[in-house]
Amino acid sequence: MTETEIRKGLAGVVVDTTAISKVNPETNSLLYRGYPVQELAAKCTFEEVAYLLWHGELPDEKQLAEFEQFERAHRHLDPVVKRVVDELPESAHPMDVVRTAVSVIGASDPSTPDDSETANLDKATRLFAQLPAIVAYDQRRRRGEHLVEPRDDLGYSANFLHMTFGEVPEEVVVSAFDVSMILYAEHSFNASTFTARVITSTLSDLYSAVVGGIGALKGPLHGGANEAVMHIFDEIGSADRAVAWLEESLAAKRKIMGFGHRVYKNGDSRVPTMKASLDTLIAHYERPDLGELYDTLEAAMTERKGILPNLDYPSGPAYHLMGFDTLTFTPLFVASRVTGWTAHIIEQLRANALIRPLSSYVGSEERHLP
Numbered sequence: 135m136t137e138t139e140i141r142k143g144l145a146g147v148v149v150d151t152t153a154i155s156k157v158n159p160e161t162n163s164l165l166y167r168g169y170p171v172q173e174l175a176a177k178c179t180f181e182e183v184a185y186l187l188w189h190g191e192l193p194d195e196k197q198l199a200e201f202e203q204f205e206r207a208h209r210h211l212d213p214v215v216k217r218v219v220d221e222l223p224e225s226a227h228p229m230d231v232v233r234t235a236v237s238v239i240g241a242s243d244p245s246t247p248d249d250s251e252t253a254n255l256d257k258a259t260r261l262f263a264q265l266p267a268i269v270a271y272d273q274r275r276r277r278g279e280h281l282v283e284p285r286d287d288l289g290y291s292a293n294f295l296h297m298t299f300g301e302v303p304e305e306v307v308v309s310a311f312d313v314s315m316i317l318y319a320e321h322s323f324n325a326s327t328f329t330a331r332v333i334t335s336t337l338s339d340l341y342s343a344v345v346g347g348i349g350a351l352k353g354p355l356h357g358g359a360n361e362a363v364m365h366i367f368d369e370i371g372s373a374d375r376a377v378a379w380l381e382e383s384l385a386a387k388r389k390i391m392g393f394g395h396r397v398y399k400n401g402d403s404r405v406p407t408m409k410a411s412l413d414t415l416i417a418h419y420e421r422p423d424l425g426e427l428y429d430t431l432e433a434a435m436t437e438r439k440g441i442l443p444n445l446d447y448p449s450g451p452a453y454h455l456m457g458f459d460t461l462t463f464t465p466l467f468v469a470s471r472v473t474g475w476t477a478h479i480i481e482q483l484r485a486n487a488l489i490r491p492l493s494s495y496v497g498s499e500e501r502h503l504p
């Protein structure tokens with residue numbers, strides 16, 4: 135293999151087919167099972183979108199009722215998981231807590247070795263139902279607050295917020311949160327999904343693949359960017375400092391988190407929808423200062439580098455306004471993306487081939503011991 139054939143980071147390499155989502159940078163669009171994500175965000179709940187990703191079609195009334203009943207029945211934090219989480223130091227990043235919790239669930243589940251589609255769908259739905267309890271409880275314990283039990287009279291997002299904050303916020307907040315969950319759910323062969331597919335390709339189990347996905351998502355070049363955006367906002371402080379801050383950061387060759395994308399070069403298809411949700415939150419919480427900082431930094435980055443925001447840019451400040459601690463932002467991404475990861479795990483198993491690329495050796499020539 136010659137050096138010119140090497141594609142660092144697999145950039146531009148097509149490694150397999152998928153019927154789950156289509157990211158189209160030319161038309162700046164994203165389809166889940168054929169549906170534009172903007173339409174899904176406007177007309178569906180996150181539960182319906184999760185069902186769509188797993189089953190390929192939106193649920194009818196009866197299917198949705200059955201799905202919701204199952205999801206609501208599995209929302210309680212498993213006592214074993216709670217004990218393990220309680221043992222973890224608060225210095226552990228919440229992503230490490232979520233990763234460990236999923237590992238514990240996998241080690242405790244007798245159906246872990248069963249890789250049939252029925253068993254994997256069941257595991258995926260149970261993880262989907264349990265992740266809000268893990269994420270919410272971890273934030274609460276760090277604040278010295280007690281566990282809040284789930285409510286089975288609430289939809290996924292209202293219940294998630296109830297378990298985190300002990301009350302259900304106004305509809306405008308629940309709706310913005312639900313939109314963020316829908317937008318984060320799936321994005322073809324991104325780094326964490328590909329990780330999950332690589333692990334699955336060895337015929338390892340679904341939980342191991344999800345744990346690997348969480349590890350890949352944690353990095354600031356991927357899901358960790360939503361958290362990093364908020365750190366940037368805190369560092370800048372106010373809109374009048376944004377341009378100077380950007381100049382200094384670019385001069386220091388810093389990557390500006392929340393900007394740029396491997397696939398989209400003319401803007402992330404999901405940003406306008408999430409920005410609209412952020413704007414409603416800015417109005418609701420009366421925080422125009424945050425909007426000014428957002429707009430000023432975006433305009434300066436576009437003018438200076440021509441690099442546009444990705445989904446993490448509006449999501450970070452949106453989660454901040456909802457009241458989440460900054461370190462909880464990427465675990466929220468996990469709670470959503472578990473739907474996409476598990477849909478891909480199931481798809482990978484349907485037509486599996488071990489994922490094992492080649493490398494070009496550049497080490498020392500063959501040599502021998504004296």
Ligand SMILES: CC(=O)SCCNC(=O)CCNC(=O)[C@H](O)C(C)(C)COP(=O)(O)OP(=O)(O)OC[C@H]1O[C@@H](n2cnc3c(N)ncnc32)[C@H](O)[C@@H]1OP(=O)(O)O
Nearest residue numbers: 354355356357359388389390391392393394395396444446
């Ligand atoms: C939900 C998600 O996971 S979306 C992604 C979230 N990640 C971030 O927001 C992190 C910040 N962004 C980045 O680091 C990058 O844009 C990535 C990793 C997302 C995509 O990167 P790649 O496709 O590998 O492009 P690459 O990093 O090579 O960037 C190309 C050029 O644009 C520059 N660039 C890209 N993004 C940024 C950025 N955010 N800030 C400053 N410069 C940037 C690079 O420095 C590089 O410049 P050069 O050619 O002069 O060296």
Ligand SMILES: O=C([O-])CC(=O)C(=O)O
Nearest residue numbers: 320321323324325396397
């Ligand atoms: O597609 C990517 O590379 C990253 C991304 O936006 C996502 O996973 O949502």
